[in-house]
Amino acid sequence: MSDGPTIFDRILDGEIPCHRLYEDDLVLAFLDVAPLSPGHALVIPKERKPFLHQLSDDSAAAIGRALPRVARAVLAATGAEHYNVLQNNGAPAHQAVFHVHFHIIPKVSEQGLGIEWNAGSLDDAETLAESIRKHLIA
Numbered sequence: 001m002s003d004g005p006t007i008f009d010r011i012l013d014g015e016i017p018c019h020r021l022y023e024d025d026l027v028l029a030f031l032d033v034a035p036l037s038p039g040h041a042l043v044i045p046k047e048r049k050p051f052l053h054q055l056s057d058d059s060a061a062a063i064g065r066a067l068p069r070v071a072r073a074v075l076a077a078t079g080a081e082h083y084n085v086l087q088n089n090g091a092p093a094h095q096a097v098f099h100v101h102f103h104i105i106p107k108v109s110e111q112g113l114g115i116e117w118n119a120g121s122l123d124d125a126e127t128l129a130e131s132i133r134k135h136l137i138a
Contacts, residue, residue, distance in 0.1 A: 008044050008099040022070050026062035029070045032103065037111035039078035043070055043102045050098035051089045063102065071104050080106035084113040 010016045011030070018030035021041055032040040043066055047059040055063070071083060086103040088095040105113045 006048075006097050006099045008042075008097055008101060009048060012044075012046060012048075021073065022066060024062065024066070026059055027066040029066060035105075036103075036113055037078075037080075037106045037108045039074040039080065039104075039106045039108075041070055041074055041104045043067055043104065045100055047100075049100055050095075052087060052100050053089070055100060063100075067102060067104070074104055074106055078106050078108065080108050082107040082112075084115075086113060 005013070007016065011018050012028065018028075018033075020028065020030050022029040022043075026046055027043060028046060029041055029043040032042050043063060045055060045059040045063055047055060049055050049059075052060075067085065071085070075081065075083065084103070084105045084107065086105060087101070103113075107113070
C-alpha cells in the first residue's frame with residue numbers, strides 16, 4: 001500500500017478523466033477502463049479510505065443506496081440479466097487500488113467474473129457468532 005494518491009483519488013481530484021455514470025455528494029460511479037464485460041462499473045465513496053470497515057456510516061449508507069441504482073442502469077443498458085458485485089479489502093484479498101470500491105460486473109455470455117469457491121466448514125459457530133456480536137458497534 002502506497003502513501004501517495006490512488007488512481008481513484010486522482011479521478012476525484014479531476015486529474016484523470018472517467019466515464020461518469022452517477023454522482024452525488026458522497027459517491028461516484030464510472031466505467032472500469034479494463035472491463036471484464038461490457039458495462040463493468042466501479043462505485044466509489046468520495047471519502048478516501050482504503051478499507052470498507054473504515055468508512056463512516058454516512059459514506060457506507062450512500063454506497064448502499066447507489067449500488068442498486070447503478071446496477072439497474074447497467075443491466076438495462078447492457079441487456080444483461082446477471083451480474084456480480086465485488087469488493088476486496090487488502091492485498092491478500094486481491095485489492096489492487098487502496099480506496100474502497102465496488103465492482104458491478106455484468107455476466108454476458110462467458111464474459112464477466114470467474115470465481116472458484118473453496119467452501120470450508122462452520123466449526124464452533126456459536127462461539128464465533130458470540131465473539132462477532134460482542135464487537136458490533138451500534
